[in-house]
Structures are given as structure tokens and as C-alpha cells.
Amino acid sequence: MSDRYLNLVNSPVGSAVASRVGLPRPSVLRRYSAGDPLLPGPLLLGSTSGKPTAALRKLLTTAGAEVLDTLGETDRLAAVVLDARSVATPRDLSGLREFLAPGLKALGSSGRVIVLGTPTDGADITADAARQALDGIVRSLAKELRRGATANLLWVADDASLASALRFFLSGKSAYVDGQPLLLGAGKAPAPKDWDQPLAGKTALVTGAARGIGAAIAGVLARDGAHVIVADLTSAGEALAKVANRVGGTALHLDVASDKAPERLLEHLAAHTKGLDVLVHNAGITRDKLLANMKPEQWDSVIAVNLESQLRIDAALLGSDQLNAQARVVCLSSTTGLSGNRGQTNYGATKAGVLGLVRSSAAAFAAHGDSTINAIAPGFIDTEMTAKMPLATREVARRLSSLQQAGLPIDVAEAVSWLSSPGAGGVNGQVLRVCGQNLVGA
Ligand SMILES: NC(=O)c1ccc[n+]([C@@H]2O[C@H](COP(=O)([O-])OP(=O)(O)OC[C@H]3O[C@@H](n4cnc5c(N)ncnc54)[C@H](O)[C@@H]3O)[C@@H](O)[C@H]2O)c1
Structure with a gap:
């Protein structure tokens, strides 16, 4: 069943009318089709520890992302990835704001924001409070984003593999997953021989x-x-x-x-x-x-x-x-x-x-x-x-x-x-x- 309202507000006349009278303006979402690149534009990578790890950068570039460390004035971003695994006190959270704010202004349609966090473990109350705060930030941010953009949070346990999750959450395959936290544990997560056929032989x-x-x-x-x-x-x-x-x-x-x-x-x-x-x-x-x-x-x-x-x-x-x-x-x-x-x-x-x-x-x-x-x-x-x-x-x-x-x-x-x-x-x-x-x- 097609969504006639969505089609209407994405037409030139419908869009102008909806904007004038303040009606919702849902965007046509970027969905995956075979052969698509991972992202339609560059990805801004940052870390609350100052410098993103080489391993994370390699995962992203191997997956096909064009990774930027700094934002140029004219850059239009397809994604922002922030490694916030070093967050250990409430003060550390301001690092998120500093990094994300300019990136969000440059985020294009169906953009992706992904925050990586360390899961709470009951060992340190201050650290757990600060880590759990990421959940509130990402859920609220997801509600602020417009034009089909999404924000999600990956809790990354020690030894967890990020490769497959990052590919899913950055691609058009996760078009309708928004404002969600997900725990990546240390279970065996082998990379497939062919990322386009991960279920071959199954x-x-x-x-x-x-x-x-x-x-x-x-x-x-x-x-x-x-x-x-x-x-x-x-x-x-x-x-x-x-x-x-x-x-x-x-x-x-x-x-x-x-x-x-x-x-x-x-x-x-x-x-x-x-x-x-x-x-x-x-x-x-x-x-x-x-x-x-x-x-x-x-x-x-x-x-x-x-x-x-x-x-x-x-x-x-x-x-x-x-x-x-x-x-x-x-x-x-x-x-x-x-x-x-x-x-x-x-x-x-x-x-x-x-x-x-x-x-x-x-x-x-x-x-x-x-x-x-x-x-x-x-x-x-x-x-x-x-x-x-x-x-x-x-x-x-x-x-x-x-x-x-x-x-x-x-x-x-x-x-x-x-x-x-x-x-x-x-x-x-x-x-x-x-x-x-x-x-x-x-
Ligand atoms: N559509 C939604 O918005 C939505 C939202 C949340 C969850 N879900 C869940 O997603 C699943 C699929 O939903 P859908 O919207 O495609 O439903 P649907 O009614 O369109 O299709 C359900 C299918 O299940 C089959 N089925 C029913 N009873 C069966 C039985 N006893 N044994 C074998 N097959 C049986 C039906 O014949 C039908 O082909 C369901 O579990 C539903 O609860 C759907």
C-alpha cells in the first residue's frame, strides 16, 4: 500500500503547502539496493579520547567509507561516527556535544549518526552513570534529526566485532532503525567470504x-x-x-x-x-x-x-x-x-x-x-x-x-x-x- 501523503509532501507543490501550514514532512528514505556503495558521501569520524583508533578507521575504509577527520566548510556528510567508549565521567559527555554539533549541521538526507559506547558493568558508579547517559543523548538526538536521518548507539563489549554491525547501521539496510541501543557482545562473529552474500551455503x-x-x-x-x-x-x-x-x-x-x-x-x-x-x-x-x-x-x-x-x-x-x-x-x-x-x-x-x-x-x-x-x-x-x-x-x-x-x-x-x-x-x-x-x- 503506497503512502500517498508521503508522495504528496515530496512533490514540489505538496512540500511547499506542508511547510507553510506546519504539517509533517516525511522524507523518502535511503534504502539498500544491490551494488549500492555503503554511503552516498563522506563519513566524519571522531573519538571522545581525542583520536579514533586505527582499527576503527580501517574497518570503515575497508567497508568502503570515505573517512574524514575534520569537517571542511563545504562538506556534506552522509554519516557521523563517534567513538565514545572512553566516556567515564559526566564531564566527558561535553566531548560528544563538541564533536557532534558541527557534524549534524552538515548531515545530508538519510544521514547516519552512530555512537559507540562501553556497556555499563556495575564496577564503577560514576562511569556507569556517564555511559548510560549516551543512551539518553542518542534517543533524544534521533528525535531531533530531520530528512530521514537516524541515530543509533552500539554498546561495544571488550572483544566484540564491530565490522558487520557498522556495515548494517551505516547502509540503507537500517533505514527504519532509529534511536536504538544495541549490545555487541563477544560472541563469535566471523566475517563472511563475500559481504554481498553473507548467507551463502546456509x-x-x-x-x-x-x-x-x-x-x-x-x-x-x-x-x-x-x-x-x-x-x-x-x-x-x-x-x-x-x-x-x-x-x-x-x-x-x-x-x-x-x-x-x-x-x-x-x-x-x-x-x-x-x-x-x-x-x-x-x-x-x-x-x-x-x-x-x-x-x-x-x-x-x-x-x-x-x-x-x-x-x-x-x-x-x-x-x-x-x-x-x-x-x-x-x-x-x-x-x-x-x-x-x-x-x-x-x-x-x-x-x-x-x-x-x-x-x-x-x-x-x-x-x-x-x-x-x-x-x-x-x-x-x-x-x-x-x-x-x-x-x-x-x-x-x-x-x-x-x-x-x-x-x-x-x-x-x-x-x-x-x-x-x-x-x-x-x-x-x-x-x-x-x-x-x-x-x-x-
Ligand atoms: N505489520 C506490522 O505492522 C507488524 C508490527 C509488529 C509485528 N508484526 C509481526 O510480524 C509478523 C508478520 O506480520 P505481517 O504483518 O506480515 O502479517 P500478515 O498477516 O500479513 O502475515 C502473516 C502470515 O502468517 C501466516 N500464518 C498465520 N498463522 C499461521 C500458522 N498457524 N502457521 C503458519 N503460518 C501462519 C499467515 O497465513 C500469513 O501468511 C507477525 O508475527 C506480526 O505479529 C507485524
Whole structure:
């Protein structure tokens, strides 16, 4: 569904009218297409310690960035990266302001601001207070940026690999990830042989893949090199077959909520694959009603499809020989699971439950040959699910984020594919919001 308002305010006449009467003016976001350079312009690099490390500079130049140390008067920047890992007292925070202020004024459309911080560790109260302050700075800054620019914070643990995360957050693949902190831990995060095909040789399975976000995820995983098994209800058969053909994958009829689903899945993997490398729990349903009026079947079906299925399938895979080492599991949560939503106690239960599931099973997946499990929490994404909303509610929801527009299924798919890649091995047990910094629960 196209966003007519966004198209209108990006036309010459619409833009002038919106500006005059003070209406929101969402920008067309820079999204990735194959062959794109990492950034459309130079990147300004700085450090609160005075000088950025040679290792960080090398990572950025190897990824294809043109790195500037100082800002010329006429420079137009595509990105600003500040290494703030040395911040240890509240006074040190003024270094951020000094470095970022001029860079922000030179930041172009869909620009990127990335701040690197040291995670808090409970060892030093002053240092932890100053480090946590970065979170407040980046979240607030993200709300100040305009023209599709984003700001995100990477907490970098000792020995964490930054290469893959920097590429994701600088590129158009992270177009709708804004105002988010993410912890990069020390988990194994090997660089792929080919950065354009990070999933080459991997087998992936996406549930609920016949349409919407699931179909987009299947497409991006295939683009990134994976063989994709697309699974959905038998009733979605024709649409599912089309997705399978489009991504050069295999279709599997699987009701994830059925008692036999884990067994059927294992049988399919044993018969047709050399084990599973990537599992995306995407199948999900809504049955909205105020709690006072909710029928038992509305409650139970949502719990069964959105949460119980994930628990049962994960347990079966971990207990089998069908899950390969360094596997990646990505679970679809929702910002509703973080902030709540009227009429969605059942759905909110499942989407918050997924966050508990992910946090609690991270250690078990790490013990399984350095595998990981993470959640993605999409905000408002234009799909058939959200198309069912009343027009006025949908229009308001679209503007309720720092980027003033809905996300697209591709935005969620890019984040899923990144978390599915070998280089994202340092991220485990976490939730990444793909919500344009949705103002609800942000
Ligand atoms: N669209 C949004 O704004 C949004 C926001 C946050 C989270 N999400 C989550 O993202 C996921 C995908 O959402 P979407 O908008 O693409 O939904 P959608 O309704 O367009 O697609 C969901 C797919 O899941 C399939 N499915 C439903 N029950 C199933 C079952 N028992 N077994 C197998 N497949 C089943 C459906 O047939 C359908 O193809 C869901 O988990 C949803 O909760 C969506």
C-alpha cells in the first residue's frame, strides 16, 4: 500500500503547502539496493579520547567509507561516527556535544549518526552513570534529526566485532532503525567470504512466509545467499508457492500451532537439508478485542500461534541433530510487546512473551555451537495486517514516529537478515526495534 501523503509532501507543490501550514514532512528514505556503495558521501569520524583508533578507521575504509577527520566548510556528510567508549565521567559527555554539533549541521538526507559506547558493568558508579547517559543523548538526538536521518548507539563489549554491525547501521539496510541501543557482545562473529552474500551455503526457514513481512524476509535471505524454505498454512498454498518460486526456495505447508508442527519440521529438515542454519519465527496473528469482551478462542489462538509455537519448535530443534552450529534464530515480536496497545492484551502478551523467551534461551543457543537467538520488534509496518485498521487510525499511526512514516516489510527483512548473518554473532538474547523510533513506548 503506497503512502500517498508521503508522495504528496515530496512533490514540489505538496512540500511547499506542508511547510507553510506546519504539517509533517516525511522524507523518502535511503534504502539498500544491490551494488549500492555503503554511503552516498563522506563519513566524519571522531573519538571522545581525542583520536579514533586505527582499527576503527580501517574497518570503515575497508567497508568502503570515505573517512574524514575534520569537517571542511563545504562538506556534506552522509554519516557521523563517534567513538565514545572512553566516556567515564559526566564531564566527558561535553566531548560528544563538541564533536557532534558541527557534524549534524552538515548531515545530508538519510544521514547516519552512530555512537559507540562501553556497556555499563556495575564496577564503577560514576562511569556507569556517564555511559548510560549516551543512551539518553542518542534517543533524544534521533528525535531531533530531520530528512530521514537516524541515530543509533552500539554498546561495544571488550572483544566484540564491530565490522558487520557498522556495515548494517551505516547502509540503507537500517533505514527504519532509529534511536536504538544495541549490545555487541563477544560472541563469535566471523566475517563472511563475500559481504554481498553473507548467507551463502546456509539453509533458512521462515514461518508465515506467504505474504507480508514473512515474504519480504524470504526474499532478502535469498538475496543474501541462503536457500530458503518458506512455510505457511495449507490455505495459503498458492501465495506460498509463488513466494517459493520467486526466491528460488522450497515451500512447506506447516501450521506452526498444530501439535505435530515440531515433528513435521524435523522430518522435513532430515529429509531435505543438511540441517538448519537460520530460523525466522514470523507467523503471527491478531484477534483484537478489549480484554473485558475477549472470547476464549480469541485469546487461545493468539497465544498458540505467536508464542507457544516458538517455544515448542525451539525446544524440538535444540533437542535434535537438525540445528547446525552457529545457527541464528530470529523471532518477530512487536513494539506492542514493549508499550502495550488498547485491544491487544492477547497479542501484547505474546509479543512481550517472545522477549522473555529470547532473553531466557540465549545461553542455551550460545552453548549450541555459538548460536544466537534474538527478537525484532517492528513498529508500524504497512502490510495486509495493518491495512485492516480504520483509515484515520492508520494515517495517525503512520506519522507517530521520528521518521513520520510507516516502515516497509523490507525494513524488517533487512534487520532479520543481518541478525541471521555470521557477523551478527555478538548479538544474542536481545531485541532490536525496527520502528522509525515509534513514539509509542520509545
Ligand atoms: N505489520 C506490522 O505492522 C507488524 C508490527 C509488529 C509485528 N508484526 C509481526 O510480524 C509478523 C508478520 O506480520 P505481517 O504483518 O506480515 O502479517 P500478515 O498477516 O500479513 O502475515 C502473516 C502470515 O502468517 C501466516 N500464518 C498465520 N498463522 C499461521 C500458522 N498457524 N502457521 C503458519 N503460518 C501462519 C499467515 O497465513 C500469513 O501468511 C507477525 O508475527 C506480526 O505479529 C507485524
